[in-house]
Amino acid sequence: EAGVTQFPSHSVIEKGQTVTLRCDPISGHDNLYWYRRVMGKEIKFLLHFVKESKQDESGMPNNRFLAERTGGTYSTLKVQPAELEDSGVYFCASSQGTSGTHYEQYFGPGTRLTVT
Amino acid sequence: GQSLEQPSEVTAVEGAIVQINCTYQTSGFYGLSWYQQHDGGAPTFLSYNGLDGLEETGRFSSFLSRSDSYGYLLLQELQMKDSASYFCAVRGDDKIIFGKGTRLHILP
Numbered sequence: 185e186a187g188v189t190q191f192p193s194h195s196v197i198e199k200g201q202t203v204t205l206r207c208d209p210i211s212g213h214d215n216l217y218w219y220r221r222v223m224g225k226e227i228k229f230l231l232h233f234v235k236e237s238k239q240d241e242s243g244m245p246n247n248r249f250l251a252e253r254t255g256g257t258y259s260t261l262k263v264q265p266a267e268l269e270d271s272g273v274y275f276c277a278s279s280q281g282t283s284g285t286h287y288e289q290y291f292g293p294g295t296r297l298t299v300t
Numbered sequence: 301g302q303s304l305e306q307p308s309e310v311t312a313v314e315g316a317i318v319q320i321n322c323t324y325q326t327s328g329f330y331g332l333s334w335y336q337q338h339d340g341g342a343p344t345f346l347s348y349n350g351l352d353g354l355e356e357t358g359r360f361s362s363f364l365s366r367s368d369s370y371g372y373l374l375l376q377e378l379q380m381k382d383s384a385s386y387f388c389a390v391r392g393d394d395k396i397i398f399g400k401g402t403r404l405h406i407l408p
Binding site: 217219227228229242275293294 | 344395
């Protein structure tokens with residue numbers, strides 16, 4: 185069974201540019217999550233999809249971040265325009281179930297975003 | 301507010317036992333999970349406690365006391381490959397919150 189995949193693995197962009205991160209969850213997983221980890225700090229929740237619907241986007245830092253999950257399959261996270269403080273590792277995770285089996289999440293390898 | 305507290309670093313000797321504590325404060329509680337993350341890697345799920353008590357999975361065990369808002373991860377027969385960061389995560393009413401992670405250093 186293929187795991188969660190993310191693309192790209194690394195991205196270096198200039199302040200003000202746009203970047204789109206992609207996540208492909210494990211097939212059949214309804215729940216998809218985005219997280220960010222800034223160096224040395226906690227893994228911070230960004231948002232949670234159940235199928236194609238945003239269940240919780242309370243962790244999204246501001247309106248420069250836009251997440252979509254068309255058709256309930258893969259998801260994209262767009263940052264536009266990027267700021268220096270957006271640098272970090274963006275993780276995607278998925279889990280089975282629709283009634284809250286959130287505890288066993290499978291993480292992707294992450295996308296390391298560097299904004300210069 | 302919601303918060304999780306865990307030690308930033310722990311050091312132990314190969315072959316020994318180490319316990320990593322986690323205390324939490326959340327609005328609602330639906331379970332405590334533990335994840336392991338090696339440098340440059342993705343977090344990987346280790347264990348979950350939804351009810352009080354001890355859950356054992358091989359060399360790793362996890363404990364939860366809901367009345368104390370406290371849990372711990374116990375690693376036995378430490379191996380060098382266990383050197384990693386360990387995160388506790390709690391599902392509250394709103395969302396899943398991760399702790400800042402505990403860096404485990406293992407000495408030969």
